[in-house]
Amino acid sequence: MQEEKYNHLKELFSDEEKINQAITGIEALIDLIGEDVNREGLQDTPYRFLKAFAEYSQGYKVDPKTYLETQFEAESHDVVVVRDIPFESACEHHLARFHGVAHVAYIPNEKITGLSKFPRMINGYARRLQVQERLTAQAADAIYEVLNPEACAVVIEATHSCMTARGAMAHGSSTKTFAVRGEKNLLEYLK
């Protein structure tokens, strides 16, 4: 691997021994399926794969709850809904991608937060190895704990490539998960 690319991996992951092990593992996988790790198109693939994984795992570097700590005084107790927040995640069983949209609703108590903090928070949890149920629950718990709203709800709709591009080959299937917290069931706002 070119020095420049190797140095880039060191910036991304810092632990050289683990980087070397990961490169060896990816090369072994390519070899396992009968491919030639040294052919031109595959030479940089371990580097590209690890660079991509650094992006996929950005969520381990943040506590997504902290995004919600930017708060303003609530001037009403009316429902706030943010819809169609796109996210990209990875299923922890197959390391396959799943993606979709999240919808968030809450009734402020004393505080509101900036609207952009919801996509930031969702993507903080999504850029980890996940199951959709946990992602949904973590997002709802974060809102409930940090904003202390009267109620909140999170709905996530996603397509899992582990069951569309392989295995069950359930093309076109999608999964919807719901998490509701607090005194009022806000799901009616997220239909």
Ligand SMILES: Nc1nc2c(ncn2[C@@H]2O[C@H](COP(=O)(O)OP(=O)(O)OP(=O)(O)O)[C@@H](O)[C@H]2O)c(=O)[nH]1
């Ligand atoms: N509940 C839940 N299951 C998921 C999620 N992502 C992937 N899975 C499922 O995890 C399960 C793992 O099942 P296993 O039988 O251990 O793995 P597998 O042999 O590869 O299963 P198949 O996908 O059915 O081929 C599969 O049924 C996946 O569809 C998720 O976010 N939530």
Ligand SMILES: [Zn+2]
């Ligand atoms: Zn999967």
